[in-house]
Amino acid sequence: MRPALLNPLFASAQTLAGIGPRLILLLKKCLTLPPGISEPRVIDVLWHMPTGVIDRRSQPRLTEAIPGTIVTLELRVLKHKPSPRGNTKAPYKVTCEDDTGRIDLVFFHAEHKFIERQLPVGEIRFVSGRIERYGDNLQMAHPDYIVSPEAKNEMPLLEPVYPLTAGLSGKITLKAARQAVERVPDVPEWQEAQWLKARAWPNFKDAVGRVHQPHEAQDVSMGAAPWQRLAFDELLAGQLAFALVRKNLKTERGRKLSGSGEIRAKIASALPFSLTGSQTTALEEISADLAASHRMLRLLQGDVGSGKTVVALMTMAIAVEAGAQAAMMAPTEVLARQHIDTIAPLAEAAGLRLALLTGREKGKARDAVLSRLASGEIDILVGTHALFQPDVAFKDLAIAVIDEQHRFGVHQRMALQAKGANGDTNVLVMTATPIPRTLLMTHYGDLDVSKLTEKPAGRKPVVTKAAPIELLERLIDRIRAQLAEGAQVYWVCPLIETSEASDLAAAEERFAYLRQLFGDVVGLLHGGMAAKEKDETMAAFAANRLKILVATTVIEVGVNVPNANIMVIEHAERFGLAQLHQLRGRVGRGARESFCMLLYKAPLGETAEQRLKMMEETEDGFKIAEKDLELRGGGEILGARQSGAPGFRIAEVPGYENLLEAARDDAVLMLEKDPNLVSPRGQALRTLLYLFECDEAVRLFRAA
Ligand code: ADP
Numbered sequence: 001m002r003p004a005l006l007n008p009l010f011a012s013a014q015t016l017a018g019i020g021p022r023l024i025l026l027l028k029k030c031l032t033l034p035p036g037i038s039e040p041r042v043i044d045v046l047w048h049m050p051t052g053v054i055d056r057r058s059q060p061r062l063t064e065a066i067p068g069t070i071v072t073l074e075l076r077v078l079k080h081k082p083s084p085r086g087n088t089k090a091p092y093k094v095t096c097e098d099d100t101g102r103i104d105l106v107f108f109h110a111e112h113k114f115i116e117r118q119l120p121v122g123e124i125r126f127v128s129g130r131i132e133r134y135g136d137n138l139q140m141a142h143p144d145y146i147v148s149p150e151a152k153n154e155m156p157l158l159e160p161v162y163p164l165t166a167g168l169s170g171k172i173t174l175k176a177a178r179q180a181v182e183r184v185p186d187v188p189e190w191q192e193a194q195w196l197k198a199r200a201w202p203n204f205k206d207a208v209g210r211v212h213q214p215h216e217a218q219d220v221s222m223g224a225a226p227w228q229r230l231a232f233d234e235l236l237a238g239q240l241a242f243a244l245v246r247k248n249l250k251t252e253r254g255r256k257l258s259g260s261g262e263i264r265a266k267i268a269s270a271l272p273f274s275l276t277g278s279q280t281t282a283l284e285e286i287s288a289d290l291a292a293s294h295r296m297l298r299l300l301q302g303d304v305g306s307g308k309t310v311v312a313l314m315t316m317a318i319a320v321e322a323g324a325q326a327a328m329m330a331p332t333e334v335l336a337r338q339h340i341d342t343i344a345p346l347a348e349a350a351g352l353r354l355a356l357l358t359g360r361e362k363g364k365a366r367d368a369v370l371s372r373l374a375s376g377e378i379d380i381l382v383g384t385h386a387l388f389q390p391d392v393a394f395k396d397l398a399i400a401v402i403d404e405q406h407r408f409g410v411h412q413r414m415a416l417q418a419k420g421a422n423g424d425t426n427v428l429v430m431t432a433t434p435i436p437r438t439l440l441m442t443h444y445g446d447l448d449v450s451k452l453t454e455k456p457a458g459r460k461p462v463v464t465k466a467a468p469i470e471l472l473e474r475l476i477d478r479i480r481a482q483l484a485e486g487a488q489v490y491w492v493c494p495l496i497e498t499s500e501a502s503d504l505a506a507a508e509e510r511f512a513y514l515r516q517l518f519g520d521v522v523g524l525l526h527g528g529m530a531a532k533e534k535d536e537t538m539a540a541f542a543a544n545r546l547k548i549l550v551a552t553t554v555i556e557v558g559v560n561v562p563n564a565n566i567m568v569i570e571h572a573e574r575f576g577l578a579q580l581h582q583l584r585g586r587v588g589r590g591a592r593e594s595f596c597m598l599l600y601k602a603p604l605g606e607t608a609e610q611r612l613k614m615m616e617e618t619e620d621g622f623k624i625a626e627k628d629l630e631l632r633g634g635g636e637i638l639g640a641r642q643s644g645a646p647g648f649r650i651a652e653v654p655g656y657e658n659l660l661e662a663a664r665d666d667a668v669l670m671l672e673k674d675p676n677l678v679s680p681r682g683q684a685l686r687t688l689l690y691l692f693e694c695d696e697a698v699r700l701f702r703a704a
């Protein structure tokens with residue numbers, strides 16, 4: 001149970017004064033909520049960090065005020081000059097004064113009653129906003145604050161600025177944030193006194209207070225003590241949670257899986273190539289993991305085209321050699337089918353029984369797969385999310401391989417893991433996104449990692465060129481020449497964020513245009529097509545009956561057509577680096593010289609320009625990932641948006657790497673000293689884990 005003292009923070013944000021059913025919806029739009037939370041809570045308001053601060057501390061007399069700056073003035077109201085009746089364009093002016101001069105407060109489209117109430121003639125008011133010179137006069141248009149002397153404290157002299165959304169004002173947000181701060185209880189200190197003292201970090205309650213009610217303008221910055229403190233809290237919670245989960249995984253009795261090697265040998269001899277050094281090393285690491293008594297949780301990182309599929313198949317073969325079953329999950333149906341196609345001949349040579357399960361298998365066909373799966377007549381099941389369905393039951397699932405991990409969330413991974421009879425399924429996740437170590441650590445803790453660093457022999461470099469769309473005709477001429485030599489082309493159409501419909505329209509338009517030029521060797525592939533059509537189109541391209549495949553990003557991951565050697569990406573400026581790199585990885589797989597054309601629409605923004613330049617300069621996935629991290633921040637690389645992976649609220653990487661190692665060390669040391677978190681600091685750390693909603697970890701120490 002969550003400690004009762006935290007309960008006020010986990011109440012709905014509607015319990016805050018000023019937040020009702022309408023505003024809660026706006027808050028929901030603008031706050032980052034953890035996966036599974038649909039209504040903002042007080043704590044979510046607390047974690048809504050300001051992005052800047054408006055400094056209203058300058059309180060000059062009128063003669064001293066500098067036009068163009070934000071000031072807070074103490075004024076006496078002299079007279080109202082409403083806009084003339086019928087002239088809505090003219091503003092409503094209120095003339096005010098102090099001992100040194102006069103100023104007009106100016107309101108456009110104002111509600112007269114409101115102004116009369118706010119600024120009664122003869123009274124003193126504190127008024128804050130940007131002061132301007134207008135002709136010979138001073139004026140202030142639409143002051144941000146007008147308060148009476150008694151209410152002066154309500155005006156924040158250092159006002160935090162929050163990310164907002166239409167209809168949600170800064171004032172409302174600030175008011176909510178201040179109330180959230182008031183709800184923060186006195187919590188036991190979970191950080192070591194020495195550590196805090198050495199850095200002059202405030203306690204938790206003061207830290208959140210200073211973020212939302214800064215004392216200094218610098219308080220709203222990543223380097224400020226309160227932010228550092230909170231980031232460290234979050235990192236420590238994360239590292240502690242990972243350490244707990246890992247310790248549990250390692251000690252939890254997994255099953256020792258080892259096989260005769262017979263099936264693997266058959267697969268190897270059916271392969272038209274020999275394994276690369278890093279494929280062999282990865283397989284050694286994997287089989288050592290499987291033979292050990294703990295459960296495997298390993299990440300296989302390998303750039304696109306590095307040959308992860310074979311490693312996956314060999315891994316699954318170990319399960320079968322040991323008399324159990326394996327499953328492999330792909331993010332899309334196209335990919336699942338492609339895996340089956342690649343694997344099938346090898347599986348057949350090795351006597352493995354394969355089956356496919358996607359959303360499309362229905363009725364009798366599906367029932368047949370399910371019953372063979374339950375009776376153990378299927379060795380390896382390949383599929384999509386459909387593998388999670390509750391009625392999918394294995395006889396004995398020992399290994400689950402998840403391809404392109406960044407598209408799946410942690411929850412899905414755990415759901416698949418639980419498909420094993422004892423929840424002890426070994427998991428291999430494969431990703432083509434080289435995840436920098438800092439990110440891996442923040443999001444997964446010390447996950448075991450195998451890397452495929454060599455490209456299979458015969459891989460060709462891909463010549464990459466960015467060009468404005470105006471050069472389309474020149475490109476078409478080149479493609480015509482290439483087609484004559486037997487080339488095949490992927491043509492990826494823009495990702496337009498506004499709607500799927502317009503996305504599709506762009507692809508269809510390009511398809512029509514190319515068809516006109518090149519005839520029926522041009523095909524179209526998009527997400528909205530019926531699955532059967534998709535397969536047929538993909539198959540026609542793979543069989544070289546189609547020469548140009550126009551596609552939306554459905555081909556993004558994993559598709560393998562070695563003869564395809566040209567990748568055209570339209571509106572390349574709209575894609576992220578990781579995506580561009582993935583797309584480019586589709587070519588350069590066969591004997592032909594390969595090209596990647598990045599067509600963009602000028603003018604390019606600065607980031608987009610850097611991205612395209614990076615693509616021209618290197619094919620090194622790791623370098624690209626680091627640049628991506630620099631340009632975009634961590635959450636997006638891991639696809640947190642799509643997958644619901646754990647996001648960070650304060651401790652975004654890049655930015656807090658410096659604290660990460662320390663948090664990791666602290667977590668590991670702590671668990672060595674007090675594995676069940678029962679000491680006074682251990683108890684306090686439990687509160688921290690609840691506070692940052694590390695539920696998985698909480699469940700573990702609760703069970704202990
Ligand atoms: P990815 O890592 O992107 O999933 P794939 O597994 O699809 O890569 O492999 C890409 C291509 O490389 C496939 O055609 C595969 O048959 C081939 N391949 C894999 N391993 C080797 C190897 N050791 N030598 C030569 N070709 C290989």
Ligand code: MG
Pocket residue numbers: 308309403558
């Ligand atoms: Mg792949």
